[in-house]
Amino acid sequence: MTDVQRSVLPIPDLAYTGTVTYDATDPDTRFPPIEPVRPPAGSPNVLVVLIDDTGFGASSAFGGPVHTPNFERVAAAGLKYTRFHTTALCSPTRAALLSGRNHHTVGMGGITEIATSAPGYSSVRPNSCAPLAETLKLNGYNTAQFGKCHEVPVWQASAIGPFSGWPTPGNGFEYFYGFIGGETNQWYPAIYENTTPVEPWGTPEEGYHFMGDMTDRAIAWTREQKSLAPDVPSFTYFAPGATHAPHHVPEEWADRYKGRFDQGWDEIRKETFARQLELGVIPADAVLTERSAGIPAWDEMSDLIKPALARQMEVYAGFLEYADHHVGRLLDAYEELGILDDTLVYVIIGDNGASAEGSMHGTTNEGFTINHMNDLETEQYVADHIDDIGTPRSYNHYAVGWAHAMDTPYQWTKQVASHWGGTRNGTIVSWPHGGVEKGGVRHQFSHVIDVAPTVLEAAGIPEPSLVNGVTQRPYEGTAMNYSFAAENAQADEQHETQYFEMLGNRAIYHKGWTAVAKHKDPWAGSSHGLDDDVWELYDVEKDWTQSHDLAAEEPERLAHLQRLFLIQAARFNVLPLDIRSAERMNPDIAGRPQLVVSDSQKFYPGMKRLSENTSINIKNKSWTVTAQVRIPDGEASGVLLAQGGAYGGWSFYAVDGMLAFAYNLLGIDVDIVRSSTQIPADATELRAHFAYDGGGLAKGGTVTLSADGSVIGEGRVKRTIPFQFTFDETVDVGADLASPVSPDYGPTGNAFSGDIEWVRIDLGDDDHSHLIDDEHRLAVAMLKQ
The missing domain is CATH 3.30.1120.10 (Arylsulfatase, C-terminal domain)
Structure with missing residues (x-):
């Protein structure tokens, strides 16, 4: 397409104004050929890789202790940017990256879970700020996103939508394969394909890990695009859950780092600083900042826990190298297709600084922290569970001291937007056929809002003034293309x-x-x-x-x-x-909508992967779960309704013909109440009533099991979860998807053997949520991003 105006999108269809004949065989019948919308000639493919929760001092590309050969491979073909900045938090960085505007401009002043009605904090992107993917798609690019999306407003993160804030269709991506929210279990992820929840192809024991799965999908999508339309450029946004907690990685990758962190975080900072000086990613006169206030010295940690602390960092390092490995697989696919040199590649190593949300001694399960139940996870408990770290038996995060070390040489960490430790992330750009210098370093100031204008300038596409009939707010970033060429290495910075x-x-x-x-x-x-x-x-x-x-x-x-x-x-x-x-x-109070507001919620067969934001809240109160069923011939078995998983949750199910209720207290204990008799063959209504003890948060209660109104079992749950069951596991009808709540069944093959008409939860009237500590509410929210 030549001489096409691209400032108004979609590009308007021009009406034919020539002669129209009566008969198509008339020699005067002439119509111009149909021309598909295509980008300007020479527009590159675009691949943006965004790593999660990785500080400036983690990757070996910027002097860190973690071997990342594929990041270095991109750097050898392009440029390292040493003064590239993010917003200090997940959702805001991603919203800014994908829009070219500041995070408050697009309503993402915080994470989606703490959105308010104020324009800068609503989590709703204004339609006057069309996303980059939409602009590229309307100019003829093929677009796809893989991995994490934490920009969907919480009240829209369900099967009813609307999907205007989802990657597809709202954010301009034609295909999406990934998860919605701040994090996911890498062994048992909550995956969506476009807007439909789908299940992993296997279990951890069968070799499943989300990092490999999303990479396989990205490679398959890229191959298909280039097979069907080799001349059509693509925009791929590749955003792994790595290295956000939980730090899940195959053990052999963590074992590569055995003994490498025994000296502790203070020494690691010094070693990293020396390498950074040698690499030139910081100047020769740079100063290693002192340990930020409140972060303990390594020598202050007890000898009991030091081996577990070292293992936490080994696992994290293995996770980052594992992510680098899979980025390398994607790069290999581009190379095999012959398109790598024609691709503008961004590798942004972190959407913020490293995360200091894992407590002072780290954790085997983030649920302890988010539920204010750290008393259950003593140093002895952490030490005793050293072998679980990183495996499917944990939901782990490393200690604050490691986060600070991964932000070397800067002060502070993720969340702290005031200091570079929270906002400065090593970034690499390559585009061999686009004039980007190979193996160079750039020190000009840049910011995540600069990516979108850089991509449009590289593609020869103007910023649109009108998209879908809405006048657009101009990009607020500054294109980085001025710094690409070798002769511009010392160019004055333009983002001032x-x-x-x-x-x-x-x-x-x-x-x-x-x-x-x-x-x-x-x-x-x-x-x-x-x-x-x-x-x-x-x-x-x-x-x-x-x-x-x-x-x-x-x-x-x-x-x-x-x-x-x-x-x-x-x-x-x-x-x-x-x-x-x-x-x-x-x-x-915040002024955002909420999906579930009643004291009762009915679920139907086929409903699954319902997040805690889209499900009725049964914590700190009495409640009843009732299932209308048909019992199969023989013994009933399988799950009627479950919420959560192996790291926290509850399940109502049948096993060996008996009715059962399991309450999983953060993986540390599971209370199971079983019926004393088998479920009657003619029973149609099965019920579990939880009578909360009261007197505060996280108390226990009595569970009564009944069939058609007759009590068939009773037992105790000693203690409950006060704030959140898990970060990503869900309410599922007729099965327990992902990791299992109860040891009575496994992660697969646990579907109910009979027929379910519906399942309903009804709440009691003794809600103790008003006792929740105010400051802890924010900590709960921040751990989700």
């Missing part, structure tokens, strides 16, 4: 001003200076007002790592930058700053 804000942690970068204010620690809630925050000032041209605060020496410059932050905050929907905790967890 950038604000940062997350949970009250805030900063402004302007022409080589930063003013920053840290409001809260990643592991703590807000403890004071915004006006009490202490601002710091750094000359980042001379002080690369923000190690020397100049606030006292240059108060006028600090005041100027503070004022500039407020101007940017007003311009990009950052105001009003929102540091609330409990209020943002309550949709009634």
Whole structure:
């Protein structure tokens, strides 16, 4: 297609204005040939790889201790960007990346679970900010996303949609294979193909792992595209769950690092810093910052737990190298197809800094932390379960000290948008046939909002002014193409001003200076007002790592930058700053819709993979589950209704003809109540009533089992889960998908053997949720991203 206007999308169809004949065989019958919409000649394929929760100091490409040969392979063919920045948190970075606008502009001032009705925090992208994939698709690109999507508003993350915030169709991707939310179990993932939930092809014992699965799908999709239309460029967004917790990886990959971290995180920081100097990804005069306040020294940790701490890091390192391996498989496929040199590749090593959300001694199951039940996971428990870390028997996360080490040489970690440890992520760009220098390093300031304008400039596609009839807000990023060529290595940076804000942690970068204010620690809630925050000032041209605060020496410059932050905050929907905790967890106060509002919910056969946001909340109260069924000939068996999995949840099921109810307390204990007699063959109504003890949160209760109104069993559940069963496992009707709640059955073959008409949950009236600690509500939300 030549001389096509592309500023209005979809590209308008032009009506034929020539002569129309009566008979198609008339010699005067002439119509122009149909021309499919295609990008401008020479438009590259685009591959954006976004790794999760990986700090600047993790990958060997930027001096880290984790071997990432395929990231280095891309760097050898392109450029390392040492001053590329994210937003310090998952959903906001991804929304900014895919839109070319600041995260508050597109409503993603926080993660989706704490959205409010304020424009900058709603989690709803305005239709005046069309995503990059939509623009590329309407210009003739084929588009696909694989892996993580954490931009869907929580009230839309169900089978009823709407799907305007999903990768397909709302965000412009024609195909999606991945998971919705902040994380997923890599052994038992909650997968969607487009908008339909699908199950993994196998179990961990059969060799299944999501990282390999999503890569297989990406390779298959790419091959199909190039087989059917080799000249049509594609845009592939490849966003693994790695290396977000849970850190799940085959043991042989973790074992590659045995003994490599026994010296502890303080020594690892020093070793990494030395390699970074040698590689030139930090300048020779850079300073290794001191350990951030509140993070313990390695020597302060007990000898009892140090072996488990070292294993946590071995597993994390194996997970990152495993992710690198599969990125390499995708690159190999591009090379085999002969398209790698014609592909603009972005490898962004982290959507924020490394995660400090795993507690001071790490955890075998994030559920302990999210449910405020860390008392169950003592140091002795962690030490005793060292062999479970990274396997299907854990839902693990590493200690805070490792997160800080993975952000070397900077202060702080993920969530802390005020300091580079939260926002500076090593990034690599290659495009051999596009004039990108091979093996170079670039130090110009850049930001995740720069990716979209870079891609459009590379493709020769203008920013659209009108998309689907809606006038568009201009991109807020700056194209990075000016820095690609070897002769432009020292070019003046073009992205001169950038604000940062997350949970009250805030900063402004302007022409080589930063003013920053840290409001809260990643592991703590807000403890004071915004006006009490202490601002710091750094000359980042001379002080690369923000190690020397100049606030006292240059108060006028600090005041100027503070004022500039407020101007940017007003311009990009950052105001009003929102540091609330409990209020943002309550949709009634926050002002976002909620899907389930009644005291009763009925489920039907075929319903599955219902998240906790789309299911009735039975925690801290009495409730009843009732199933209308037909018992099969012979013994009844299988699951009627289950919520959660092996790391926390409950299940109502039959086994060997007996009715049963299992309550799984974070994988540490499973209480099972069984009927004393077999289920009657003519029974049509099976019921389990949970009578909550009351008197606070997480208390126990009495379970009564009945068939057609007759009690057939009774027993106790000693303690319950107060806040959240799991991060990604779900409510399933007629089976327990993914990891099993109860040891009475396995992860497969547990479907109910009879017929289910419906299953219903009804709540009691003794809700104790008002006793939830306000500050802990925010911690619960933040652990989800």
